[in-house]
Amino acid sequence: MSGWRGWAWALLGVAATTVLFARFAELRPGFAWLGAVALAPWLAAVDRTRSTRAALALGALLSVTFTAFVFGWFPGAIAAYSRAPLWLCWGVFLLIAPVLELQFLTASWVRGYARRKVGDSPRLAWVPPVLTALVYVGTEWFTPKLFAETLGHGLYASEALRQGADVAGAPGLTLGLLLVNECVVAVGQGLAARRGVRLVPVALAAVLGLVGFGYGHLRLGQVRAAVRSAPGLVVGAVQANITNIEKRAAEQGTYAVVRDILDTHYTMSDALLRSAPLDLLVWPETVYPTTFGTPKSEDGGALDEEIRAWVAERGVPLVFGTYDLDGEREFNAAMFLGPSATGELAQAAYRKTMLFPLTEWVPDAVDTPTLRAWLPWTGRWKRGPGPRLVDFRLNGGRMLKVAPLICYEALFPSYVAEEVRQGAELLLTLSNDSWFSGTPAPRLHLMHAAFRSIETRTAQVRVTNSGISAFIDPAGTWTSEMEDNQRAGVVMRVPTSERLNPLAGAWGDWLGPVALALAAVLGGWLRFRS
Numbered sequence: 080m081s082g083w084r085g086w087a088w089a090l091l092g093v094a095a096t097t098v099l100f101a102r103f104a105e106l107r108p109g110f111a112w113l114g115a116v117a118l119a120p121w122l123a124a125v126d127r128t129r130s131t132r133a134a135l136a137l138g139a140l141l142s143v144t145f146t147a148f149v150f151g152w153f154p155g156a157i158a159a160y161s162r163a164p165l166w167l168c169w170g171v172f173l174l175i176a177p178v179l180e181l182q183f184l185t186a187s188w189v190r191g192y193a194r195r196k197v198g199d200s201p202r203l204a205w206v207p208p209v210l211t212a213l214v215y216v217g218t219e220w221f222t223p224k225l226f227a228e229t230l231g232h233g234l235y236a237s238e239a240l241r242q243g244a245d246v247a248g249a250p251g252l253t254l255g256l257l258l259v260n261e262c263v264v265a266v267g268q269g270l271a272a273r274r275g276v277r278l279v280p281v282a283l284a285a286v287l288g289l290v291g292f293g294y295g296h297l298r299l300g301q302v303r304a305a306v307r308s309a310p311g312l313v314v315g316a317v318q319a320n321i322t323n324i325e326k327r328a329a330e331q332g333t334y335a336v337v338r339d340i341l342d343t344h345y346t347m348s349d350a351l352l353r354s355a356p357l358d359l360l361v362w363p364e365t366v367y368p369t370t371f372g373t374p375k376s377e378d379g380g381a382l383d384e385e386i387r388a389w390v391a392e393r394g395v396p397l398v399f400g401t402y403d404l405d406g407e408r409e410f411n412a413a414m415f416l417g418p419s420a421t422g423e424l425a426q427a428a429y430r431k432t433m434l435f436p437l438t439e440w441v442p443d444a445v446d447t448p449t450l451r452a453w454l455p456w457t458g459r460w461k462r463g464p465g466p467r468l469v470d471f472r473l474n475g476g477r478m479l480k481v482a483p484l485i486c487y488e489a490l491f492p493s494y495v496a497e498e499v500r501q502g503a504e505l506l507l508t509l510s511n512d513s514w515f516s517g518t519p520a521p522r523l524h525l526m527h528a529a530f531r532s533i534e535t536r537t538a539q540v541r542v543t544n545s546g547i548s549a550f551i552d553p554a555g556t557w558t559s560e561m562e563d564n565q566r567a568g569v570v571m572r573v574p575t576s577e578r579l580n581p582l583a584g585a586w587g588d589w590l591g592p593v594a595l596a597l598a599a600v601l602g603g604w605l606r607f608r609s
Contacts, residue, residue, distance in 0.1 A: 089137055092124030097144040103233040104149045104519075106526060111236040115284075118230070118260040122211070123267060125187045126194065138187035142180035143173050150226065152518035160438065160514055179225060182218040189214045189602065196605050206605060208261035213598035216254050220591020225436075227490040227527065229253045235526050239295030241555055242302070244533045245581035246294075247590040248492045254590065255291060259284050302536065302554045302579065311575030312479070312505070314550075315351035315360045315395075316542040316559070319343045320566040322513035324368055333369070334378050340366060341382065345389060347568045355570045357395050358473050363544040364400035364411070364486050364511040371414050372426065373404040390416045391424050396473055400485065400509045403428045408461045411439065413483045413509050415471050425472070430463030431485040433494060439487075466497035479504060482537070486510040489528040489541075493587030499535040500585070505573065506532060506539035506551075512563075513545040521547045521563045529555040534583035538573050553579070 099117035102110050121141055128134045154168035161168075177184055193207035219229050231252025234240045243252055262280035269277040321340055328336045344362055351357065367386070374380035390397045396417030403412035410430040419425035434440035439458035451457060469481045482503035488494055489508050499506075508528055512521045525547045532539045533555040542548045546563035550571040559571045583589075 088127065089124040089133075090140075092120040093137060093141050093144060095120035096141060097148050100145055101148040103230075104523075106233065106236045106522070108236045111234055111240065114230060114233045114256045115259045115288075116263050118257065119263040119267065121183075122190070122260060122264045125190050126264070126268070128187075128191055131188060131191055134187040134191035135184055138184035139177045141183045143176045145180055145183070146176035147173060149228075152515070152520060153225075156515050156518060156520070179222070181222045182215045185218045186211050186215040189598075193602075193605060204265075206601065208258070208265070210598060210601050210605070212254055212257040212261065213594045213601065215257055216250050217591055217595030217598055219250065219253070220588065220595065226523070228523075230256050232526060232530065235529060235555070237295075238554070238556070239299060240291050241530075241533060242295040242298040243291055244530055244555075245298065245536060245579075245583050248534050248583045248588055249530050250588065250590045250594075251583075254594070255287055259287050262287075299554055305536075305577040305579055306553065307575050310572035312573040313355060313358045314540050314571040314573060315348065315355075315357040315568065316540065316548050316561070316571055317344055317347045317351070317360070317362050317568045318543060318546060318548045318561045318566065319347060319363075319366075320545045320564060322516065322545050324365075328368075337368065337382060340368070341386070347566075348393075351568045351570060352393060352395065357570070359479070360393075360395050360397045361507065361509070361540060361542045362397070362399035363542045363548075364413075364509040365402070366399050366544065367401040367414075369402060370404040370409065371401040371412075372428075387416065387424055394474065396471065398471075398481075398483075398507065398509070400511070403430055409459065410463055411460050411485055412463075413485055413507075415469055415481075417472050418474060419472065420476075427469055427471070429467055429469055429483040429485075431460070431488060432463040432465050433488040433491055434458070434460055434462055435487050466494050466501070468498055468501040468503055482506050484508040484528075484531075486512075489524070489531055491588075492531065492534055492583065495531040496535055496584050496587040499537055503535075503537060506535070506537050508539060508541040509543075510541065511544040512547075516545050516564050521545075525549060525557060529557060534581065536576075536579040536581050536584060538576060540571055540573065 096118055099113050103113040103117050121137065125134050125137050128137065154165060154172045158165040158168045190207050190211040193210045197203035197206050229249050231244070231249035234252050240252065262284035265277055265280035321343060324336060344366065348360055369375065369379055371383055374383055398413055398415050401412055401414050403410045411434070412431065413429040415427040416424060437457050439460050440462060441457050469483055471479045471481050473479055480502050482495065482498035482505065484495065484506060486509070495506065510524065512524055515521060525541065528539060528541050529551050532551045532553055536553040538553055539551040541551060546561055546565055548561040549557035550559040550573065551557045553576055559569045561567045561569055
């Protein structure tokens with residue numbers, strides 16, 4: 080790539096891939112096919128480069144444009160939360176884009192390196208595409224991504240194709256899409272060189288597509304056959320759409336705000352209890368925005384007892400988001416209130432482990448008074464002990480094995496898989512997405528949660544503060560949906576299902592390290608071959 084025409088074609092390739100990515104990320108069924116061609120313009124542009132520096136430049140540029148167009152809603156949300164200038168939030172976000180999307184840089188670098196090593200050898204033409212795909216997937220595994228996104232997530236829009244995630248998670252779908260994109264590039268380059276249509280990449284793309292759809296339809300049938308029609312659990316979910324709690328507390332006082340939150344949830348819950356007999360009632364993350372069980376004031380102690388009395392009087396077990404205190408360490412927690420073996424009210428707490436950087440948690444190594452002075456909005460929660468199963472007793476003595484997840488934790492496949500391996504019958508997600516209301520974030524978060532159900536073939540109840548709450552079945556289909564910025568309560572009927580034991584559920588996020596190992600072997604062979 081040299082001269083202004085070369086760079087013009089390169090920039091056109093970056094722009095085309097960015098636009099295709101942005102449409103693909105909308106998760107519309109009609110756009111699922113875009114994943115098969117989205118990267119092709121950029122890959123073709125990288126192939127035209129003549130130096131490592133030029134290849135890296137195209138990788139860095141795509142990381143910035145991708146971040147800006149796919150996650151352009153994020154700087155505004157952070158500006159609203161932190162009250163920092165919008166231009167500063169945008170500047171920092173784009174500055175760290177090459178780190179957040181490091182796979183574009185590593186893939187472009189290794190692609191350029193491999194193409195120079197193999198030269199024009201037709202026998203080794205497969206090496207650069209395969210090495211590029213392996214490095215891309217491997218890099219995403221260790222990159223500290225804020226949203227844990229990958230190309231394969233866009234295939235959620237295809238009911239059949241997304242079922243393949245139970246083998247290697249969404250990264251497995253990404254690997255398949257990368258290989259199809261490589262086939263598209265190879266066909267395009269053959270036509271551009273007037274060598275005609277290359278049959279091998281056409282056949283490979285066709286095989287990959289047939290395998291994906293074939294496996295998906297087969298697995299979908301097996302999942303549906305394993306799910307019984309009769310509900311095994313009836314859950315009442317409350318989405319009260321009460322937001323801006325901190326701002327309201329500053330204006331009205333904390334007690335008045337907590338009082339309003341509780342009264343609203345009591346009223347909505349009573350309406351659900353009148354509509355159907357419930358096995359379990361669920362309120363969202365941090366719905367009780369103070370410590371439960373270790374009150375900080377007399378008013379707090381009285382409210383704690385009020386919640387216990389309400390649960391005992393209604394006779395329905397309750398799970399709700401609150402804070403849990405251990406000495407001076409405070410945790411974001413899910414509190415379980417239900418009958419004990421002796422019939423008394425018992426409680427158990429699950430403490431959130433995977434905390435969002437800065438807004439919820441600051442590592443002890445950098446948590447200093449200076450940092451707090453510069454960033455007064457940083458969170459003070461501590462990390463919980465890790466994946467934990469909760470054995471929750473329901474009325475009648477039934478023990479329900481619950482895999483609790485709080486908000487951000489739903490983005491981590493291995494974390495969820497570990498809970499399911501402990502014997503979980505249900506994924507129970509409590510979330511508060513109100514900071515991102517009105518953006519694509521609530522639906523993207525729901526999509527991530529759906530992949531956890533596909534990977535583990537475990538039903539999921541997801542309850543949020545302001546949306547999107549839903550029941551997700553083991554095939555990843557969500558129903559009983561309560562939209563963003565909506566106040567509603569819904570009864571979710573959770574069917575029982577036979578355990579299917581998918582590979583992704585057994586091994587977690589295994590493909591990333593395997594891809595890196597294979598890339599190291601292939602790269603080493605390429606480096607030292609005679």
